[in-house]
Amino acid sequence: MTKLSKDQSLIAENCAAISHIDTAIQDKVRKQQAKLTKPEGSLGRLEDLAVHIAGIRQKRDPTLINNLVVVVAADHGIAQQGISAYPPVVTKQMMENFINQGGAINVLGKSIGARLVLIDAGINNGNFEDSPVVSLSIGQGTDDFTHGPAMTRKNAEKAVAAGITFFNNELQNNQIDIVACGEMGIGNTTSAAAITAAITGKKPQIVTGRGTGIDDFTYKKKISAIEQALKINIFDPEDAISLLSALGGYEIAVMAGIYIGAARNRVPIIIDGVISSVAALIAVILEPKISEYLISSHLSPEPAHQIILDRMNLIPLLDLELRLGEATGAALGLSLCISACKLLNEMATFTDAQVAGKIT
């Protein structure tokens, strides 16, 4: 038997430490919800959400006060081929925009009172030393996966392990009631579509979307690139590290690690669009119990998204045609989670409010 590397051990240990969520608590919460002044089930998916979060947190009255939003950014070698509507330099420029509070996620994060953490997982010329950006940079973007693997297996493991360690460290310094994850990375819908095709066996033209808004010519080039990547690379749909290595992005690998860290610590995970959802599926391949910790915030128009969510039996909360990433949809989903928990905790009961119950 081969000795595991440090990163491999860290991943294996954290995955092994993940428990099922607490269904006994969930039954208690359902009983409490039946006592609140509303017809049973009339708050629909908000009731399910509160039950879900209670089961994860192992608390009958979960509160979402210390809410973390993470944006993980990285560059992609494939972007050099011009498969995106924007040049690769935009990844770095948008991180600077986030630092200066100018991005959509800054506005939404502030609006819901969440703490925003920015992570450099591998941005070209990333140099954020005098900024609040957390550097987990694995490399200067990935390699172009039409010529060979996007990253080495070692770097894929290093990135996942870095995500786990990041989350565990964060939790030592701050309380985290829930985490919402999103990303920034020019070219990363190409990587997400390629991984989706690799996992599901679906054809590239089925799983590939227009990303940030590409024209027909670029769209065909994007599909060809994915076809080429699937042809020349070696991967096994059941080996998550092989998928990351062949077709991944560093931000996808780091997000998968954050999800492992969150599930290991019983923190609910709100996923964003197609890329953060692919990262979630990577984490679920590594440890299936992680699916119990996932909340899908929204459905994006990227065709791979529905496919990936179906694979994990997740039903998105919102369908607002959002396709920005940056955890923007996840932040809106977080706002619904906050409301769901407040309703559970703050509504009066029929008895307290002296309201007549259902006619039997």
Add this chain to the structure above:
Amino acid sequence: MTKLSKDQSLIAENCAAISHIDTAIQDKVRKQQAKLTKPEGSLGRLEDLAVHIAGIRQKRDPTLINNLVVVVAADHGIAQQGISAYPPVVTKQMMENFINQGGAINVLGKSIGARLVLIDAGINNGNFEDSPVVSLSIGQGTDDFTHGPAMTRKNAEKAVAAGITFFNNELQNNQIDIVACGEMGIGNTTSAAAITAAITGKKPQIVTGRGTGIDDFTYKKKISAIEQALKINIFDPEDAISLLSALGGYEIAVMAGIYIGAARNRVPIIIDGVISSVAALIAVILEPKISEYLISSHLSPEPAHQIILDRMNLIPLLDLELRLGEATGAALGLSLCISACKLLNEMATFTDAQVAGKIT
């Protein structure tokens, strides 16, 4: 020509004072949105929402700070026939619950920082003198519409006029950037389904739902009551007052009045579930331009809801299986409206943030 009554004049004058929304401002907002640091259209329906609100408010940078949530409550004669899962006394008891901050809408309203106003439009034994409830009470609930009209035409007009006057008065004392409307009234899904059938010609079994959660026996009774009401009452689908008189509820009539008042003052209107949406359609029959001022917050499982929204070409923002009423869905929709406006006003532009634009 017959001389109009005071209420008829008030309704006619306020309807006549309603303008189209401002499409020139909307074009300017679209241009501004294209400059913000995100791919064009990538914030999906949130971008459309901001444009919509800007067109109503006639402002390029609309802000939603003074946000009003109104819950209008009334009783229904038909409820005496036991077509609901709850006894009629619950209407009054729930108003008391709202006064004591125990209802779902209290929790959600507080969470988004909205001001909540409660209106008694005709609650049985309504007696809220030492409370913040606004009394517009037209009567002790409506009459049972299986025996004759729910209310007189005069009372229908009085209720609509009271809603208009309420809104105009509110606006003299407070700034109102947006209004979200919902209701409370045991038996009112029966009234809403009956009005839907009357307007659309659809059969009662198509438009009738389970309301607060009734069993098969009660459901059949509910459908029979609606069939009977449609048979014995006289109404004209193009005469909104006749619909209210024959099949209405006082809360539905008052909400229709509030919508007229809001549109007349260029205040965006967020509608809630099936009952507040039926009230919106009543208002739109009175003055079609009101449809331009409506934002549909969510889709409820009540079958009449989709039918009513389709009739007004409204696409709901949320589909969370909410069926509580009380403006709970509208409050969640309001939260999305707030986010949409903040994104428009607070995001950086490509130029300011020095982010490279789209590759041409």
